[in-house]
Amino acid sequence: MTDVGGAPSWHELWSNLAIFKDAIWVGGLAGALLGAIGVHVVLRRMVFASSAIAQAAALGVALSFWIPALIDPSGHAAGHAAGPAAHVAPSLLFEPVLWAIAASLLATLVFVANPVHLHLTRESLLGFVFLASGAGAVIVGDKITQEAHDLSAILFGSAVVVEPGDLYMVGAATVLLLGGHAVLWRALLFAGYDPMGARVQGMPVRKLNVFLFLSVGLSVALCTRALGALPVFAFSVLPAMTALALTARIGLVFVLATLIGALSGVGGYVVSFRGDLPVGATQTATAAALLAAALAFRFVLARYERRARTTSAPRTDAA
Amino acid sequence: MRLPAGERLLSTDALVVGHEGAAILPPLTMTIAAGELWAILGPNGSGKSTFVRTALGLVSPVGGKVEARPGLRLAYVPQQSSLDAIFPISVFDFVLMGLQGPGNVTLLGGRGLGARAAAALDEAGARALARRQLRDLSGGQRQRVLIARALATDADLVFLDEPTTALDAAAEHEVLQLIETLRAKRGAAVVMVTHLVEDGLERADRALLLDRDHGVARAATAAEVRALPEFARVYGRFVARSEATP
Numbered sequence: 001m002t003d004v005g006g007a008p009s010w011h012e013l014w015s016n017l018a019i020f021k022d023a024i025w026v027g028g029l030a031g032a033l034l035g036a037i038g039v040h041v042v043l044r045r046m047v048f049a050s051s052a053i054a055q056a057a058a059l060g061v062a063l064s065f066w067i068p069a070l071i072d073p074s075g076h077a078a079g080h081a082a083g084p085a086a087h088v089a090p091s092l093l094f095e096p097v098l099w100a101i102a103a104s105l106l107a108t109l110v111f112v113a114n115p116v117h118l119h120l121t122r123e124s125l126l127g128f129v130f131l132a133s134g135a136g137a138v139i140v141g142d143k144i145t146q147e148a149h150d151l152s153a154i155l156f157g158s159a160v161v162v163e164p165g166d167l168y169m170v171g172a173a174t175v176l177l178l179g180g181h182a183v184l185w186r187a188l189l190f191a192g193y194d195p196m197g198a199r200v201q202g203m204p205v206r207k208l209n210v211f212l213f214l215s216v217g218l219s220v221a222l223c224t225r226a227l228g229a230l231p232v233f234a235f236s237v238l239p240a241m242t243a244l245a246l247t248a249r250i251g252l253v254f255v256l257a258t259l260i261g262a263l264s265g266v267g268g269y270v271v272s273f274r275g276d277l278p279v280g281a282t283q284t285a286t287a288a289a290l291l292a293a294a295l296a297f298r299f300v301l302a303r304y305e306r307r308a309r310t311t312s313a314p315r316t317d318a319a
Numbered sequence: 320m321r322l323p324a325g326e327r328l329l330s331t332d333a334l335v336v337g338h339e340g341a342a343i344l345p346p347l348t349m350t351i352a353a354g355e356l357w358a359i360l361g362p363n364g365s366g367k368s369t370f371v372r373t374a375l376g377l378v379s380p381v382g383g384k385v386e387a388r389p390g391l392r393l394a395y396v397p398q399q400s401s402l403d404a405i406f407p408i409s410v411f412d413f414v415l416m417g418l419q420g421p422g423n424v425t426l427l428g429g430r431g432l433g434a435r436a437a438a439a440l441d442e443a444g445a446r447a448l449a450r451r452q453l454r455d456l457s458g459g460q461r462q463r464v465l466i467a468r469a470l471a472t473d474a475d476l477v478f479l480d481e482p483t484t485a486l487d488a489a490a491e492h493e494v495l496q497l498i499e500t501l502r503a504k505r506g507a508a509v510v511m512v513t514h515l516v517e518d519g520l521e522r523a524d525r526a527l528l529l530d531r532d533h534g535v536a537r538a539a540t541a542a543e544v545r546a547l548p549e550f551a552r553v554y555g556r557f558v559a560r561s562e563a564t565p
Contacts, residue, residue, distance in 0.1 A: 043406055186426045190416045193406050200375050200395035201472060202421040248407040248452050 013273050020273070022167045027231075027265030027283060029174040030223040034232060035239035035261020036181055037219060039254050040212055042240040044192045050220055050236035052126045053107045055133035057224035057232075060103025062140040064096040069144060097169065101221040107133070108217035112210060166226035173222050177215045178258070185254055188212055231268070231283040235261050238287035245294040260290055321506040324354035328388050328476050328508050329374065335382035336366060336373040342381045343369060343531050349538035351476065356502050357510040358519035358541065361529035362553060366536075367512050370529060371478055374510075394474035396465045398481050404454040410464050411449040414439055417471030436471055442504075443467035443497060459490025466497050470505070477501060479511045483518075491515070495522060516554050520545055528553070 013020065034050075041050055092098075110125045118125075181188070190198045191208040199205045216236070223232045243256035268283025275282065322328070330350040337343045344366045351357060361367050372378040374385055375393060387393075394417070414436040415426060423429050440446045445463045448456060453464060462482055469477045482498065483491045495518060502509050513519040520526060526544040528537045535549045544550055 043403075045403075045405070183425055183427065186415070187419065187424045189406075189408075190419055193408060194397055194402060194416070196372075196375075196377065196401075197395045197397055197416070197468075198419070199377055200393050200478070201417075201419060202393075203419060203424060204421075244407065248409075250407050250409070250412060253407060 008273055008276060010274070013270065019161060020269070022164060023162045023279070024266055024269050026162045026167050026170050026223075026226045027269045027279075028262045029170050029265070030219075030227055030232065031235045031239065031261035031263070031265030031283075031287075032258045033170075033174040033178055033219050033261070034223060034235035035243075035257040035259075035264075036178055036254055037212075037216055038236040038238075038240035038261070039243065039257050040188055040192060041216065041236055042244065043189075046122075046126075046216075047237050048123060048126045048130065050216060051229075051233045052110075052130035052133065053104050053217055053220045054224050054229035054232045054236075055130050055137065056103040056107035057100040057221045058229045059133040059137040059140065060099035060101070060221070061096040061225060062137045062144065063103070064094045064099035065144045066140045068094050097166075097222065097225045100225045101218065103133070104217040104221035104224075105214070108213045112213055162226050166222075169222050170226050173219055177219055180211065180215065181254075184208065184211065185251075189250065227265075227283070228280040231265075231280040231287075234284035234287045235264060238284075238291050239264060242287075242291045242294040245291065245298050260287070264290060322353040322475055324352070324506065326353040326388070327351075328353055328391055330386050331374065331383060332386065333383035334373065334380050334385060336369045336378070337381040338369065340381055344529060344536040345534050346383055347527075347536040347538060348383075349527065351508050351510060353475065353508055354502060354506050355508045355525055356498070356523045357508070358523035358526045359510060359512045359529065360516055360519060360526055360544070360550075360554075361531075364531060365529045366531045367529055368480075370527070370536075371480065371510075371512060375478060388475075391476060392472065392474045394469040394472040394477045396469050396477065396479040396482060398484060399458065399461055399465070400484075401480075402453070406454070408453045409449070410440070410445065410451050410453055410456070410467075411436060413453050413464060414449075414468050414471050417468035420472075439467045439471035440464075442470050442500070457490070458486050459493060462486065462490070462494045463497060466494070466501065470501065473505075474507060476508045476510070479509065481512055481514060483513065483515055491518075498522075 038050070041047060107129045110122065110129055113125075187203065187208055188211075190203060191205045192212075195205050220232055220236065223235070239257045239261035240253075242260050243253045246256060247253055264287035265283055268286035269279055271277065271286055272279040272282035328351050330348075332348055333346040334348070335342045335344070335346050347370075359367050359370065369378065373380050375395060376385065376387075415432060417439065418429065418432050418435060419426055426432060437446065437449070440449055443463045443466050445460065445467050448460060448464060453461060456464065466479075466482070469479075479498065482494055486494060498509055498511065499522065501507055511519065511523070520541045523541045525538065526541045528535060528544050528547065528550055530549060530553055533549065533552070535553075537544065537547055537549060539547075
């Protein structure tokens, strides 16, 4: 049963939940994981980083399709003839998620390295990673026309259904990395806010930063493979911004960002289903809409508080 | 545990500081002892920050060595401007950072941490600010909170980077009093990078004069530093002018 206009109904979503539930889970888990980690990304002014890493992950996936075809063109063509499942992952060596992780970790090295020695800023190197990866993904994508649909899904996200393996990997990453961040959030905060003070007090700032950057790299790689680069970038920035707009209590910021990320992932999927729209775009739009609502709330609250202050201020009678 | 006054905390032996292997100051030998107040003086770009970072072990020396007393507890009070206002950090959460270190990286499972942070805020006269955001405070209030975190560390040696920059006269006096408390009550040694030449030398036991352009790195008592010809060359006319001003 569909609604007027041909859009799938709630009943259809419910009755086919068994088919879609893995994708909904992945959306929710990825949103929660990236939402929590995103608080550090936003506070440390590394917003561009997750975008650059997601682009690098997308290039990694594109390369995993293209290189087998380059090495063995006839075998690859035979794979196409045999069906889609035969060529997408011809062997473990060319498993897209491994290439996504490898490319993401390479991009993550930009954070760990000290670009001052190159007389460059970290932002400029991230710009380089973003542009080189983006251009590379499009060029490689042009060479692998058969998998063009897969590449488009990786770049913009159209995860109507996901592989069970993606769910397991994103689920495991969420449990492990979110657990690590729950334990280390205060330490990571100290290392980001006052790195010199933290080092003087004997905090392992370098190790904490490596943990943060690796967790950004891994989570972005795994989630990009499952959802696409666009929603992954959105989840690693927008829920944190929304939480920061709603509260100044830092512990609550992390909790809210996690919940808002999960809501964006699941809500965006449902909106996509009901509106018959691309999943990655609706997940991104949902996260953006929540941020817009939070900013509007802040604006109204600030006006109300200003008015309340003006009203309660003591009056001076004119002489 | 309070260390006896005069106990050696940190010393440098022919220490040469610099960038990427290039020296920017001549070799320096000095000893910081428990309970001492040091003022680090010098014009902008004189090498003060490089010296502090090297003494704190954050940067490798170009030559010579820095020796710290085994188990020395260090604290660093940054310049206010180096703390990013985008971070939503409450005063209480900031002071809790003073309790983090090798023995308690995560602050999980530590007992009485809240009480220790509250006591440090009390001592700094900032208890009423505990729930406020650090970024919303005035310069003087914020500096008190920064020093409260140093109090929470229970450090033997505290480095303060320009603690009175951009403060009005009243706030400046308050902060200098608080630094005196840090030294007198806690017995900590305090090393203060300061642009307040007169106040710095008046309050400090010892001073370090740095001037990269003229190759000066001299550590001595405050009175001796004031009498140095190098001091007169850098500050003479300014000090004379300020002394002449009522």
